[in-house]
Amino acid sequence: MAVIVEFQHVRFRYPEDTRDSLSDVNLTFEEGSFTAILGHNGSGKSTLAKHMNGILLPTEGRVLVNGMSTSDENRLLDIRHTVGMVFQNPDNQIVANVVEEDVAFAPENLGVEADEIRRRVDDALRQVGMYEYRMHAPHLLSGGQKQRVAIAGVLAMQPKIIVLDEPTAMLDPQGRREVIATVDRLCRENGMTVILITHHMDECIDADRLIVMSNGLVTADGTPAEVFSHVHQMEKEGLDVPETMRMITDLQKDGFPMPVDALETEACADAIAAALRERRASWQS
Numbered sequence: 331m332a333v334i335v336e337f338q339h340v341r342f343r344y345p346e347d348t349r350d351s352l353s354d355v356n357l358t359f360e361e362g363s364f365t366a367i368l369g370h371n372g373s374g375k376s377t378l379a380k381h382m383n384g385i386l387l388p389t390e391g392r393v394l395v396n397g398m399s400t401s402d403e404n405r406l407l408d409i410r411h412t413v414g415m416v417f418q419n420p421d422n423q424i425v426a427n428v429v430e431e432d433v434a435f436a437p438e439n440l441g442v443e444a445d446e447i448r449r450r451v452d453d454a455l456r457q458v459g460m461y462e463y464r465m466h467a468p469h470l471l472s473g474g475q476k477q478r479v480a481i482a483g484v485l486a487m488q489p490k491i492i493v494l495d496e497p498t499a500m501l502d503p504q505g506r507r508e509v510i511a512t513v514d515r516l517c518r519e520n521g522m523t524v525i526l527i528t529h530h531m532d533e534c535i536d537a538d539r540l541i542v543m544s545n546g547l548v549t550a551d552g553t554p555a556e557v558f559s560h561v562h563q564m565e566k567e568g569l570d571v572p573e574t575m576r577m578i579t580d581l582q583k584d585g586f587p588m589p590v591d592a593l594e595t596e597a598c599a600d601a602i603a604a605a606l607r608e609r610r611a612s613w614q615s
């Protein structure tokens with residue numbers, strides 16, 4: 331698959347700060363992939379995200395979006411249209427009093443013509459499962475619904491990439507599930523390149539790839555199963571691993587042949603049942 335975002339030796343230090351918030355980050359993101367980025371507070375995740383659409387520019391090195399350098403002022407507008415950003419607080423992202431007006435806001439500002447806006451707004455609201463709410467008042471919606479409207483607002487810009495910086499941080503468990511399912515569908519059904527920043531490890535399970543950040547550095551990068559299988563390293567960094575991964579590694583230590591990629595609860599339960607059946611069969615023979 332084609333590379334759509336590339337970090338080349340990116341170092342970044344905030345003005346007046348005494349240490350780097352990103353130090354020598356090298357990463358490539360492939361078009362159409364779903365990447366999760368995990369790390370404790372202050373590890374540099376938001377700083378990394380803000381480099382993806384030129385809100386922040388590297389102190390050293392460069393960031394390429396669809397081949398365009400974020401440091402190239404002439405391409406900044408193009409880059410901002412290519413990368414859509416969703417932030418933590420849905421209330422800060424809602425600008426209108428009716429859902430569909432809110433979603434139409436950005437394309438209207440871009441001067442997109444009315445028919446096209448209508449089509450984009452309807453499409454975007456359907457993609458996040460909020461079409462039935464198009465005439466509702468955003469401030470009366472639940473947190474998860476508001477965040478889905480915010481995502482629709484970004485989709486109406488038709489970006490190639492959507493970067494979500496802890497979009498579930500302010501949501502209840504139901505809202506979190508709605509938002510993660512929506513994000514997952516955007517990638518799987520609509521081919522969107524998704525970069526999801528989170529500190530909930532369970533939100534990373536469905537991603538194609540999991541990157542762990544610590545102190546402005548990438549400390550792990552692989553499939554979620556690969557990364558989570560390094561349980562001890564994750565714990566050393568103060569990060570949790572999914573309960574399922576803990577059970578898998580504990581059972582492996584006890585000699586059960588467990589697949590490391592059974593991270594979903596049901597897949598893990600099936601794998602445990604299969605391992606037990608196998609153990610019982612070996613006792614009986």
Ligand SMILES: Nc1ncnc2c1ncn2[C@@H]1O[C@H](COP(=O)(O)OP(=O)(O)O)[C@@H](O)[C@H]1O
Pocket residue numbers: 344345347351369370371372373374375376377378
């Ligand atoms: N506006 C800022 N000015 C100075 N330092 C900042 C600013 N924003 C973040 N930092 C510092 O950069 C580091 C990384 O922060 P951030 O990218 O927000 O981490 P995360 O999103 O993983 O919590 C932290 O040490 C933080 O204190």
Ligand SMILES: [Mg+2]
Pocket residue numbers: 375376377495496
């Ligand atoms: Mg952050």
